[in-house]
Amino acid sequence: MKMNSTKSGLMEKFLFRIAKQWIAGDSLEQALESARLAYKEGMDAIINKLGEHLTSKTQIESTVKEYLAIVSGLKKSEVEGGISIKPTQLGLSRSRNECLQNYSIIIEKAALSQAFVWIDMESSEHTEDTIRIYLDLFDKYERLGLALQANLRRSKKDLMRLLEKGAKIRLVKGAYRENKEIAFQSKKQVDQNYRVLMEILFLGGNEFGIATHDSDMIEQAIKLSKNHKKKFEFQMLKGIRDELKPVLLQKGFSVAEYIPYGTNWLPYSIRRLKERKRNILLLGSSFLHSHRV
Numbered sequence: 388m389k390m391n392s393t394k395s396g397l398m399e400k401f402l403f404r405i406a407k408q409w410i411a412g413d414s415l416e417q418a419l420e421s422a423r424l425a426y427k428e429g430m431d432a433i434i435n436k437l438g439e440h441l442t443s444k445t446q447i448e449s450t451v452k453e454y455l456a457i458v459s460g461l462k463k464s465e466v467e468g469g470i471s472i473k474p475t476q477l478g479l480s481r482s483r484n485e486c487l488q489n490y491s492i493i494i495e496k497a498a499l500s501q502a503f504v505w506i507d508m509e510s511s512e513h514t515e516d517t518i519r520i521y522l523d524l525f526d527k528y529e530r531l532g533l534a535l536q537a538n539l540r541r542s543k544k545d546l547m548r549l550l551e552k553g554a555k556i557r558l559v560k561g562a563y564r565e566n567k568e569i570a571f572q573s574k575k576q577v578d579q580n581y582r583v584l585m586e587i588l589f590l591g592g593n594e595f596g597i598a599t600h601d602s603d604m605i606e607q608a609i610k611l612s613k614n615h616k617k618k619f620e621f622q623m624l625k626g627i628r629d630e631l632k633p634v635l636l637q638k639g640f641s642v643a644e645y646i647p648y649g650t651n652w653l654p655y656s657i658r659r660l661k662e663r664k665r666n667i668l669l670l671g672s673s674f675l676h677s678h679r680v
Contacts, residue, residue, distance in 0.1 A: 408626035418648035431468035437649035469503030536561030537581035557596035
C-alpha cells in the first residue's frame, strides 16, 4: 500500500513538472502575470479557472466572484482578451437557469471593460444546453463566443445553426472521450471534420478562433485566410508551440494564449494527455524547446 502511495506521489510530481508548461499556477495573480507576459509579446490572453461539475452553491458563487475578479484584473492590467468558462463551473449540473443567471452576472461586468467571454464546451451530455445558453446570452452581449468540438458528429449541423445567428466560434478538436455513435474516434476522422468545419467558418463565419496546435490545421487556416478575409485568431495553450506563436504574429496573424490556472490541475492535465496520443509528443517537444540553453 505504501509503495503504491509512493508511486502515485512520484507520478503526480512528474505530471506537475510537465503541467507547469501550460498552467499559470494556483492563484489568480499568477494567471494575470501570465496574461501580462502574453500581451507584452503581442498576444491576447484568455484566462480559464480550472474546475468543472460544481454542485455546491457556495463553490459556484465563489467561482463567479473569481471570474469577476479576473475581468477586473485584466482591465487594471490593460490586457486585451478575456475569460473562458465551463458551464458546469456556473451551475449547469444543478440547473440550466442557474447557469444562465451566473453567466449573465459575469457578462454584465465584462461589458463594462469590453472583455471577451468564451463559453467552453464540455462532454456531449451538456452540448445542447450549452448551445441554448449561448444563444440566450448572445442576444444581449456580442462579445461572446462558443467552443465547438470537431470530434462530435453533430458539430457541422450545430455550426450551421449557430452561424445563422452570427455566432462567434472557437473551433477545437475535443478533449472528452465519447462513444462512436456520438463522436469520430480516429485522428484522421477528427482532422477531416476539423478541416470541413474550418472551411465553413472561413466561408460564413464572422469572428472566430482556430484553436489548435496542429501544424497541418494551422497551414490550412493560413491558406483559407488568403481567399477569405475574415477576422479570426489562432488560439494556443500557454507554453505550447511557443516557437510558432511569434512566427504567426510576424506574418500579421492574431494569436491568443489560453491560460488555465488553479489547484485542480491534475485531472485537467491527464485529460489533455489522454486527448490525443500526439499531445504527448507535442508536449515533449515544447518542454525540450523551452528548456534549451
